[in-house]
Amino acid sequence: MTGLTPREKSVNLGSMPYRKTVFANNEVYHIVNRGVADSPIFVSPKEYQRFLNLIDFYHFADLTTNFSHYMTLELKTRELFRQKMKNPLVEILAYCLMPNHFHLLLKQIKDNGISKMLANLQNGYVRYFNLRHNRHGPLFQSMFKAVRIETDEQLLHVSRYIHLNPTTSYLVKSENLLSYPWSSLAEYLHKRKPIFTNPSLVLALAGGKKSYKNFVYDQIEYQRELNKIKHLTLENS
Structure with missing residues (x-):
């Protein structure tokens, strides 16, 4: 993972965001998005689970049904259907959902795979959340942030950063x-x-x-003190 381009940049053309840099196949990206004005995007376990179900569904290409129908299937039927979905847009290496934002560590497999997955994921979740809470309008910030992982060392550190989020923010002990x-x-x-x-x-x-467990747990207090490892992450970019 060397010789990669600088951090993803984006510009906003009126109401429609446009991303200048195209995601590259077989490269890994740290993806983050937050609620508008840091507002909550998950307020119940059911909503967290819905988002995970959407990730699972929309990381595949060539879907033969829609998500709503998929979720009406009995669990056994749903599992059989899922086993037939063998054409992923991305490979999901890690994730963490927080009350007002989410992290994904994604390797792009298909052209435009990350953009397609995130568009379907976020649009599907916003429709669900707005209906559930009788609200209108955007839920997420206009464009998700993304940084390309340039080295194996960075991949390790970013995965740890993602996994430590719940305790870094004092959400859990x-x-x-x-x-x-x-x-x-x-x-x-x-x-x-x-x-x-x-x-x-x-x-x-x-x-x-x-070794990975030690790598993660040995850094808890240090990461709490720093709160953010700015040269590896992108939340305040």
């Missing part, structure tokens, strides 16, 4: 970090079976599950 249900950390440490996440690349770089 450090001893309860592994129990946070809206992060892929438990999937990395084999405490929960992954549905759509592939932890293998990051775990291989870390030297395995035990």
Whole structure:
């Protein structure tokens, strides 16, 4: 992951955002978006779970049904349907959902895969959230932020940053970090079976599950003090 272009930049043409840099296939990106004015985007467990279901559905290409119909299927039928979806737009390496923002670590597989997935994901969730809360208008900031991961070391550090978000923000205590249900950390440490996440690349770089756990937990207090590792992340860019 060397010789990559600088941080993703975007310009706003009136009401329609336009991203100058095209996402490259087989490259990894840290994706972040926040609620408008940092407003909450998840206010109940049902909403967190809905967002995860949307991630799972929309990271595939060539879908033969819509999400609403997919969710009406019985669980066994839904699982059989999902097993037939073998043409992903992106590979999902890690995620963390927070009350007012989300993080995704994505490797693009298909041309425009990240843009297509994020458009469907965010549009689908906004429709659901607005209907549920009897509201109108945008929920997310106009354009998600993205930074290309340039080195293996950066990939490790960004994955840790993502997984430490719940305790860095004091949403959960450090001893309860592994129990946070809206992060892929438990999937990395084999405490929960992954549905759509592939932890293998990051775990291989870390030297395995035990080494990765130490790598994450040894940094909790330091990351709390810094609150943000600005040279690796992009939330305040």
